[in-house]
Amino acid sequence: MRGETSRISDRVSRDSLAPELRNAGEDTWRIGNELFSFTNLLDHNVRIERALTEPSRSAEDKVALLRSLIGDQAHPVTMTILSDLASRQWSRVRDVANGVEDFGVDAMMYYADATGTTLQVSIELAELHSALLGLSVVRSRLYDESVPAQARIDLLHSLLNGKNFNKVTMRLAEHATCNPRKRRYLATIQWMINKFSRHMGESMITVTTAVALTTEQVDKLVTFYTNKLGRAVHINSVVDPSVIGGMRVQVGDEVTDNTVVAQLHKLQRAVKASA
Structure with a gap:
């Protein structure tokens, strides 16, 4: 988990630069890829991470280091994002790479927005x-x-x-x-x-069944989980004949598996345990 200083730095940076990233339109595809590449660079070069997060080092020095690493090849918005992150304080050295990755996923989301x-x-x-x-x-x-x-x-x-x-x-x-x-x-x-x-x-609810859900079933699930979670939900219906029957529902990290195949596996484990 990130320390409070890192969470604040990440959130303030992303909130302040979100309009510029969003306005980049379809260039966000390039920006996202560049940020993912730089995340990988940081993950495998702890000395660079330390140089970019050293509190005693000036922002100008950090920007100069960035330019020496990526030259003039990166998109201007990529350079703006990296410079902003390098100018902030971080709880741990490796948290700066987390910030770069966060921006990379954001860029891909804005590209998805731009392409509908x-x-x-x-x-x-x-x-x-x-x-x-x-x-x-x-x-x-x-x-x-x-x-x-x-x-x-x-x-x-x-x-x-x-x-x-x-x-x-x-x-x-x-x-x-x-x-x-x-x-x-x-x-x-x-x-x-x-x-x-x-x-x-909105929240994504993934529902796996052996056969496709009917419109009525989807509507009931939307109503149930909207009331339960207190926010809009989208039902992602996945058809997997191997579950045989029943329903597996995933809400975030929580999975409720009431499929026939899950019950059979549970029964098998119980039989083996009692043998």
């Missing part, structure tokens, strides 16, 4: 999360940093073979794969889903 695909990306991230829930071995490989990054990305692409995901969804999924940042894969995807939900002003 924000809800689509949010739904696709939820579908990816749901698809991986029962694949613990695959998940562990996706964030195993002992496996080369390209091999992990190839595994992700093979897993999503035939899925025509939006390019923002794919880029976010690839970022989570090639730079795990010491997080479990599903934790990173859930963090991104939560960010998109807050961005849209």
Whole structure:
């Protein structure tokens, strides 16, 4: 968890620069990619992190360091964001990389806004999360940093073979794969889903069933969870015949699994325990 100083620095920086980032339009695709690349650079170069967070070092020196690292190749908004983050105080050295990553995801959200695909990306991230829930071995490989990054990305692409995901969804999924940042894969995807939900002003509820939900069932779920959570919700209906029957509902990090297959697994464990 971030210290209070880091949380304040991250929030103030993102709030103050949000209009400039939003106004960059479709350039936010480039900005987001540049910020993800710089996040990766910081994660693998603690000396640079320390140089950019050293309280006794002037803001001018830090900006000069940034320019020496990225030259004139980066988008001006990317440089503005990095300069702003470098000028702030951080509780821990590694928190500056968290701030850069936060901006990277924000940039991808604004790109989705600019291309009219924000809800689509949010739904696709939820579908990816749901698809991986029962694949613990695959998940562990996706964030195993002992496996080369390209091999992990190839595994992700093979897993999503035939899925025509939006390019923002794919880029976010690839970022989570090639730079795990010491997080479990599903934790990173859930963090991104939560960010998109807050961005849209509603919560994403993923409901997995063996057959498609009817309109009436979706409406009842919307009413129930809107009343329960006290805010607007979107129901992401995922059809997975392997669950056989029943319903699995995911709200944020909380999963309630009342599917037939889950009950069968529970029964099997009980039988083995009593044998």
